Amino acid sequence: MFELPKELKEKLLEHVNYFPRKEQAVLLCLHEIQNYYGYIPWESLKPLAELLEVPLNRVEGVVTFYDMFDTQDRAKYRIRVCVSIVCHLMGSNELLKALEKILGIKPGQVTPDGKFKIVPVQCLGACSEAPVFMVNDDEYKFESEEALHEILSRYT
Numbered sequence: 001m002f003e004l005p006k007e008l009k010e011k012l013l014e015h016v017n018y019f020p021r022k023e024q025a026v027l028l029c030l031h032e033i034q035n036y037y038g039y040i041p042w043e044s045l046k047p048l049a050e051l052l053e054v055p056l057n058r059v060e061g062v063v064t065f066y067d068m069f070d071t072q073d074r075a076k077y078r079i080r081v082c083v084s085i086v087c088h089l090m091g092s093n094e095l096l097k098a099l100e101k102i103l104g105i106k107p108g109q110v111t112p113d114g115k116f117k118i119v120p121v122q123c124l125g126a127c128s129e130a131p132v133f134m135v136n137d138d139e140y141k142f143e144s145e146e147a148l149h150e151i152l153s154r155y156t
């Protein structure tokens with residue numbers, strides 16, 4: 001049976017105990033799990049549902065609703081590309097094309113070395129910087145293919 005590692009479980013309990021209703025911690029807990037593993041193992045949802053004291057299908061529904069959560073094809077670095085309206089108008093397509101060219105993969109795919117995955121997502125809340133992308137927790141404005149190349153080279 002799948003068990004959450006002790007240190008991860010402790011962090012999840014901190015979130016769960018912070019809220020008046022345990023299930024309000026669901027998003028924070030899912031982020032915590034994703035940060036820990038680099039993705040969300042499907043088997044981790046059952047112990048999480050138990051901590052939150054909600055039915056398993058409630059947690060499964062949240063994971064599948066949000067495209068910020070990855071349940072498969074883990075990569076060391078997730079490149080989240082905002083494809084919402086402002087970023088779209090400001091050039092998220094060029095950003096995606098540049099990423100595909102540099103990394104040789106399509107959105108949703110992982111590079112053969114397991115390093116990068118391109119994940120199109122909805123508004124990242126930094127519209128004034130559009131077009132925006134994030135490499136794990138680091139946020140960037142797309143300026144040019146050369147600048148993008150330089151940014152990616154920092155991630156080893």
Ligand code: FES
Pocket residue numbers: 082083084085086087088122123124125126127130132
């Ligand atoms: S539309 Fe891209 S960050 Fe808001």
